Amino acid sequence: MRHLLSTTDLPREAVTALLDTAEALKQSLLGREVPKLPTLRGRTVVTLFYESSTRTRASFEIAGKWMSADVVNISPSASSVTKGESLRDTALTLAAMGADCVVLRHPASGAAHRLAGWIPTHVINAGDGSHQHPTQALLDAATLRDRLGTLNGRTVTIVGDVLHSRVARSNIELLITLGARIHLVAPATLLPCGVENWGVGEDRGWPVTIGHDLDAALPGTDAVMMLRVQAERMRGQFFPSVREYSINYGLTEARLRLLPQHAVVLHPGPMLRGMEIAHSVADSPRAAITEQVRNGVHVRMAVLYHLLAAQEDLA
């Protein structure tokens, strides 16, 4: 694997290998007093984030450091980007300095694809506009595998702003690859054009189903993934009010009781408590939100390992 740009073209074997590596890394760190593996010693990982981020950037930094890589963080406000430097020139500069891997977050869909075409360095897409966020989907899959055993035949209900969500796009593609059924619940204004055809063809699995009634969807759901409403990507009004959205699509305590006993609640964060998820639901044992974050580090370690050190033995 040279880059990780999207989950669309990731074959099932590659996904399984990444998730197995993440699990192995998690186990190998369990007994250690100091969580440090020498695997990526001497390698330089640059995180280049054009959008604000708490968990993804920190997660990549910790993942790199636990594997002994040198991690350099660059953010636009603290760099020459504010002087008007293009993404391409910034990328060429980082590559010339000897970066082994660039982890990019950018508001433009396709930015990571472009970057991979400009520089010889490994590129990891840490979120490009409304397009993809593949490590988020991998950590969600790892969390669901932990809780549910397998994704094969499981129904995952994704709720909310699918239109603007790179998390949703990455998860729909990846979870279908792993054999899950995807059900989307959202107001019609927040569903992408033709989403009902996603996952169709090439023996990939079940087609995506769509509904607008969350209460009706929950009893048949093995996992429910709540999406944040991406106000920063919205042009114009997509629903009448926050209150109406919350009433129709918020995961309340009453709705939590509609879920089967084994069902898991996921949220990619950052959460808007009281809007798409009730405070008590976010903190309930059904919610796997902190597990998602913990798995994120191991999944990103696995991705760095497969990109930068796959031919070497896992220490």
Next chain:
Amino acid sequence: MRARSERTIGQSRRPLLVRGIRPYGEGDPVDLLVRDGVIAELGPHLDGASAESFDGEGLVALPGLVDLHAHLREPGREDAETIATGSAAAALGGYTAVFAMANTDPVADTAVVVEHVYRRGRDVGLVDVHPVGAVTAGLCGERLAELGAMAASAAAVRMFSDDGVCVHDSLLMRRALEYVRGLGGVIAQHAEDPRLTAGAQAHEGEVAARLGLAGWPAAAEESIVARDCLLARDAAAALHVCHVSTAGTVQVLRWAKERGIRVSAEVTPHHLLLTDERLAGYDPVNKVNPPLRTAADTAALRAALAEGIVDCVATDHAPHAPQDKDCEWSAARPGMLGLQTALSVVVATMVRPGLLDWRGVARVMSERPARIGGATEQGRPIAVGQPATLILVDPDAIWTVRGAQLASLAHNTAFEGMELPGRVLVTMLRGEVTAQDGKVLC
């Protein structure tokens, strides 16, 4: 390819005898004698003892092509294209007249600017450059530009357009149509409802949805075309619709034409050939406005062009400096080169599949656009006494498009690497050879 002439033709003051060509690709080969800038004789086996001779065997003769829609970027962005380089690209592509869009810097919204563009075109002398005047001052969509002054200037502007932005204010569009009717002109509308396309990056459909690109819905074009047709009806004014891109717009145009509304329309070569499937790699060379649409749209546009619902082909030739395309998709400027590839794309999409014969090519690439734009010296019949403004095309040639080898300063062609049929061998403007065998002469 064998040499057809010992040297470049048309450099001497002697008459020129072109032997063995087929005008409009029809009938038996004939000879054509050019003297003093006009077609002096036309017929089999002409006696050209005193004339310079050119072997035109196997070539199709067409009237010089007319492009109603090109961005020559001068004044303002001479790093991307100039009137000289754009004229060269036009001559090499078989064009003898080009309408230069108004979105320059400064905007072509006064007599001073349009006269400058017109005179630069004359000085270069490769094609007739007809400046298009802006409809509104500064393309701002707030008040009319001095349309009458531009019409009365040396440039004699007849086509007005805010291309790049839509004249979306209904009242302003109505007034522009009415006012320009009195000037004998036409408003060329870039049909795009700006409220429906805020932030739009690609055709609203499954491809853009998967790629996470904000959608440019077909209705944003179709609703403006429908509104403008009604305004043109009530004003009895001439409306021209730029770069039609959707099957729905074709239906609206059909409705309007059936009712005698004075509406004409153009389609670009790229909207005839390319679809949004090309967006998968996020290469902004495929970013155009209106965006590349679906295969159903290209099929509808081809049929409409063959039928005449869409009147003509116009390139929307839009050179861009490398830094405006070597960037992320949303930061890239929309547009692609078109002048040197247009005829070949029309051959590939219309002639080869049997939708259009060469007579039809002459109609959609020369005669109709000349009429719509009011270029009376262009798009004339190939007949004795007419100006020798014509091109010779090798219909069987296949060539590979290389952006770096095109005459434009910019290289942003989406046809890079494609093998396209049909090649212009000679372009002649009032008897002067402006381009021959891929070289510009002047």
